[in-house]
Amino acid sequence: MTQTKKVLKYAIISIGFLLICGFLLVHNSFSHGSENGKDYSENTNHSFVTNHSFVIYSTFYYNHSKLYSDNSMVLLMNTHKNFDTNSLSIQCYSENQTTQITSNIQIRMGSVSAVDCQWAFFIANCSTVTNPHYFGLTSSDNPKPVEIDFETPILDKKYPVIMCYPPMVYEARWQQIIFATEIYHYFGTDLQIQYINSAMKEIVDILEVYESKGWVKNERFAFFDFVDEDVETIGLNPMLEIQVRNFPVASTDCLMRYRESSEFIIVADVDDILFPKHGTFFAEFLHLKHKHPTAVGFMYHRSYAKIDVAKTFEKFSMKNSLQTFQITKPTFYGKTIHQPKYSETAWVHNPGLNNDTTITILPEEHKMWHVMIEAKKVRKVKSFARFTNEKQADSDFEKYTIEKDAIEAIEESFVKTFKNFTNIPKNNNAYTEILYNCFKKHEGWDGSLPCFTPLRCKTPKSVPNFKCKVAQRDYKVRRLADNIMLYLSKNPYSWKSSDNGCQLLSHN
Ligand SMILES: *[C@@H]1O[C@H](CO)[C@@H](O)[C@H](O)[C@H]1NC(C)=O
Ligand SMILES: *[C@@H]1O[C@H](CO)[C@@H](O)[C@H](O)[C@H]1NC(C)=O
Numbered sequence: 001m002t003q004t005k006k007v008l009k010y011a012i013i014s015i016g017f018l019l020i021c022g023f024l025l026v027h028n029s030f031s032h033g034s035e036n037g038k039d040y041s042e043n044t045n046h047s048f049v050t051n052h053s054f055v056i057y058s059t060f061y062y063n064h065s066k067l068y069s070d071n072s073m074v075l076l077m078n079t080h081k082n083f084d085t086n087s088l089s090i091q092c093y094s095e096n097q098t099t100q101i102t103s104n105i106q107i108r109m110g111s112v113s114a115v116d117c118q119w120a121f122f123i124a125n126c127s128t129v130t131n132p133h134y135f136g137l138t139s140s141d142n143p144k145p146v147e148i149d150f151e152t153p154i155l156d157k158k159y160p161v162i163m164c165y166p167p168m169v170y171e172a173r174w175q176q177i178i179f180a181t182e183i184y185h186y187f188g189t190d191l192q193i194q195y196i197n198s199a200m201k202e203i204v205d206i207l208e209v210y211e212s213k214g215w216v217k218n219e220r221f222a223f224f225d226f227v228d229e230d231v232e233t234i235g236l237n238p239m240l241e242i243q244v245r246n247f248p249v250a251s252t253d254c255l256m257r258y259r260e261s262s263e264f265i266i267v268a269d270v271d272d273i274l275f276p277k278h279g280t281f282f283a284e285f286l287h288l289k290h291k292h293p294t295a296v297g298f299m300y301h302r303s304y305a306k307i308d309v310a311k312t313f314e315k316f317s318m319k320n321s322l323q324t325f326q327i328t329k330p331t332f333y334g335k336t337i338h339q340p341k342y343s344e345t346a347w348v349h350n351p352g353l354n355n356d357t358t359i360t361i362l363p364e365e366h367k368m369w370h371v372m373i374e375a376k377k378v379r380k381v382k383s384f385a386r387f388t389n390e391k392q393a394d395s396d397f398e399k400y401t402i403e404k405d406a407i408e409a410i411e412e413s414f415v416k417t418f419k420n421f422t423n424i425p426k427n428n429n430a431y432t433e434i435l436y437n438c439f440k441k442h443e444g445w446d447g448s449l450p451c452f453t454p455l456r457c458k459t460p461k462s463v464p465n466f467k468c469k470v471a472q473r474d475y476k477v478r479r480l481a482d483n484i485m486l487y488l489s490k491n492p493y494s495w496k497s498s499d500n501g502c503q504l505l506s507h508n
């Protein structure tokens with residue numbers, strides 16, 4: 001774009017803003033500054049055109065850490081991927097009863113950015129006073145800090161092996177979820193963290209049963225439901241420019257929360273199944289740690305596998321599913337077990353930062369299974385990260401034998417847990433099929449198509465009889481500097497329920 005065109009473009013945007021401001025002023029005088037679950041107040045000034053927008057998801061204070069120096073604050077956020085991390089004069093401000101300090105902030109891209117998406121995941125960190133009761137960000141043109149709420153990592157209990165699943169979006173695969181949860185628990189995962197954005201109501205019910213047993217912790221994960229004015233301020237809807245399911249933010253949130261209380265963190269999907277060779281996961285990973293003490297993580301490559309599952313909950317059995325486990329040979333891109341002492345951020349397949357010390361387990365030694373519950377979804381592998389459109393031939397499968405004792409114990413546990421369960425899920429593949437085909441269309445990852453996110457997949461306005469729960473969280477807007485806007489999440493989360501499908505954003 002030439003300079004004149006640029007100026008013209010911003011002039012037009014500015015006029016747009018003045019008009020919007022006028023509207024807001026009139027509008028807000030009636031609505032007290034809160035609409036569509038978002039709140040404008042104090043530092044907000046809509047007469048400024050700004051192009052630095054930070055969407056902050058979570059912020060953690062570490063008084064002491066395996067990875068960070070004492071009294072560190074860490075922020076997880078999304079912003080434009082071409083944002084120049086050196087161009088801003090932002091600082092951290094913190095205070096406790098006796099001391100106030102202003103400190104430098106370091107902002108880094110948290111994982112590789114997607115070629116087809118405009119926005120990416122960033123991590124920011126700085127040091128603070130001991131036990132801050134206030135934390136905020138300041139800039140040279142705004143000496144009054146913008147307050148940022150923060151949390152602390154989980155410290156009360158030890159969980160040697162944690163499992164962090166990526167966020168569920170339009171999730172309906174209840175057989176897959178039960179299958180993974182039972183297996184990961186049986187082989188010694190101390191806690192499995194599920195990030196739920198949107199799922200069939202009965203899946204949330206199932207996960208709540210597991211949560212009440214202490215096997216699972218459910219974290220809600222909301223997309224920012226931007227109102228039109230903010231989409232215009234930012235210049236695009238960031239939710240449509242963030243790859244896949246904002247996976248790196250959710251997985252890194254999980255790493256940050258459990259970093260201090262765990263030794264190993266499995267970052268994998270519900271269809272990625274690992275059977276430890278050394279009895280339990282802890283024994284398995286200790287073995288690897290012994291050989292590679294300072295590795296940031298251990299990557300297991302994957303091969304396709306399939307299981308037969310019943311279509312109804314009444315007929316579903318872990319035993320039948322495990323007995324029909326079949327595997328294929330070709331291997332492809334894996335998933336990683338992180339050592340939270342060294343792993344700072346997560347990306348879908350490997351650590352986002354410091355990935356150079358990731359150890360890859362040779363597929364001949366051990367691998368994970370990418371388990372499909374429908375044979376037609378087992379695809380022919382073309383290369384390490386590519387698939388063909390054909391499905392794997394039946395003759396390419398071989399039976400995989402799981403120890404009889406394990407099968408019996410897993411079946412018994414499943415039956416016991418759900419003996420009295422009445423919120424029975426029904427098979428409804430509407431969203432699963434749409435997402436699968438939408439993903440398939442995008443998997444060239446060459447930038448020739450718009451950013452791939454489930455929010456862009458064409459979903460029907462309603463899916464009859466699909467009871468859906470969507471996690472929601474309000475947001476607030478604060479101006480940090482003439483050219484910096486902060487979009488901050490507001491707790492607590494709430495569920496939005498619907499009887500006829502999932503509505504993720506109120507408009508898009
Ligand atoms: C908002 O911006 C206008 C125009 O630059 C300025 O005059 C006003 O003082 C600002 N208000 C606040 C609350 O910062
Ligand atoms: C950090 O905070 C936790 C929880 O408040 C406390 O138990 C722990 O002793 C603190 N650690 C240090 C080094 O201050």
Ligand SMILES: *[C@@H]1O[C@H](CO)[C@@H](O)[C@H](O)[C@H]1NC(C)=O
Nearest residue numbers: 006051052053080082083084
């Ligand atoms: C802000 O605008 C400048 C000038 O058009 C552009 O070069 C830059 O990439 C923009 N930054 C962001 C974060 O959008």
Ligand SMILES: *[C@@H]1O[C@H](CO)[C@@H](O)[C@H](O)[C@H]1NC(C)=O
Nearest residue numbers: 067068104105106125126127
């Ligand atoms: C941010 O964290 C990294 C990784 O621990 C550390 O090397 C760096 O010094 C920290 N930066 C600040 C400003 O605290």
Ligand SMILES: *[C@@H]1O[C@H](CO)[C@@H](O)[C@H](O)[C@H]1NC(C)=O
Nearest residue numbers: 096097098099128129130131
């Ligand atoms: C406040 O922070 C300072 C600097 O870290 C520390 O020396 C002091 O002990 C803290 N005061 C309280 C009350 O925690």
Ligand SMILES: *[C@@H]1O[C@H](CO)[C@@H](O)[C@H](O)[C@H]1NC(C)=O
Nearest residue numbers: 112299350355356358359360
């Ligand atoms: C991360 O490390 C793994 C294992 O060494 C490697 O296969 C992968 O290509 C690396 N990923 C990136 C993005 O550098």
Ligand SMILES: *[C@@H]1O[C@H](CO)[C@@H](O)[C@H](O)[C@H]1NC(C)=O
Nearest residue numbers: 414415416417418419420421
């Ligand atoms: C199932 O219900 C029976 C009778 O109400 C009760 O005794 C039993 O503890 C329940 N079992 C489970 C696993 O909740």
